[in-house]
Amino acid sequence: MAKVLVTGGAGYIGTHTLVELLAAGHEPIVIDNLVNSSAESLKRVAKISGQEVAFYKFDLCDSEKLNDLCGAENFDAVIHFAGLKAVGESVAKPLEYYQNNLQSTLTLLAAMEKHHIPSLIFSSSATVYGDPSELPLKETSRVGVGLTNPYGKTKYFIEEILRDWSAAHPDKQVTILRYFNPIGAHPSGLIGEDPQGPPNNLMPYVAQVAAGVRPELTINGNDYDTPDGTGVRDYIHVVDLARGHVAALSNPATGVRTYNLGTGKGVSVMEAVAAFEKACGHPIAYKIGPRRAGDIATCYASADLAAAELGWRATKTLDEACQDAWRWQSQNPQGFRQ
């Protein structure tokens, strides 16, 4: 059993990870400033798990509050989800993204040094591969080339910071998890993705069109060099992703380890829409629009390293992810704002 500080634990991936941590017998404690989430999500986690999660509402950049908490609790590990993640917003407000994502991480690392917390698991992204140099993407594939937005650059920069930090503190255990495209929701329908305003990502947008919240999906280009011309991505069920964190926690090692968390399978926008239509039982209205700036044609993972070293593989299907997303969407049309 580990006592785990979960930064950004009230968010989409954080809440699903809390459920899996509790199920595995760990003790998570959450810090979140609720800039992109609500405390209701943590009540839902308690409902699913039958256990309350300790929650501290403050900004991770607040070094004093963080040090007070780390001094009072004897944490075994940190899972660091906290960060801003909207790609378009990061282009409009780069300083906000660099300040929030980098400063919070630096503050956290300093606290981990001071309070001798041995282990860190960091939420990185397939976005660090930029323009893919090969497919499937391996952990050894080129990173940092073709990054088109400040959000993606914060992930790449933080990875570099973690390598420098680990070199100076070789006793620390640093695990970088590069998520591909997390989708879906907990099968209970109690927690899921709750975007504020129009969704930036495909699946929450599709879910809102299916629910009648938005009139139609715009497909961002159908002239890519892919089998049906639409973008291809590696969609991973958020519960599988959450379990990847538990697997990383259970297999500690010093130094920096980097793992892709994906399924290894590419799915086109058209295929994703068809899967969602099957799950909701009716057609999804769409039109074809222009390509989105900064988009790539195809991105999918080699997921073999996490299987070999962590004993983790994604097990849920695209159909299950769509069914679970639809359950969440239809049971919670206003998200966590009831």
Ligand code: NAD
């Ligand atoms: P989310 O926005 O739902 O969760 C992030 C949480 O961090 C939110 O609850 C937010 O309130 C909190 N937060 C942000 N800045 C904070 C700060 N300074 N102090 C305290 N709390 C703060 O996002 P998510 O989808 O759950 O993503 C979690 C992590 O995974 C993020 O770092 C994100 O960049 C990364 N990631 C997400 C995806 C994805 O598609 N969802 C893909 C790759 C990587």
Ligand code: UD1
């Ligand atoms: C986007 C981000 C990436 C981030 C990831 C997960 C960009 C350029 N990249 O990646 O940095 O890590 O989300 O948060 O924004 N699509 C449509 N219509 C829509 C929305 C999306 O056709 O309304 C298409 C896209 O063009 C793409 C696919 O659906 O082909 C998936 O898009 P999305 O869910 O935004 O994920 P990524 O593009 O992989």
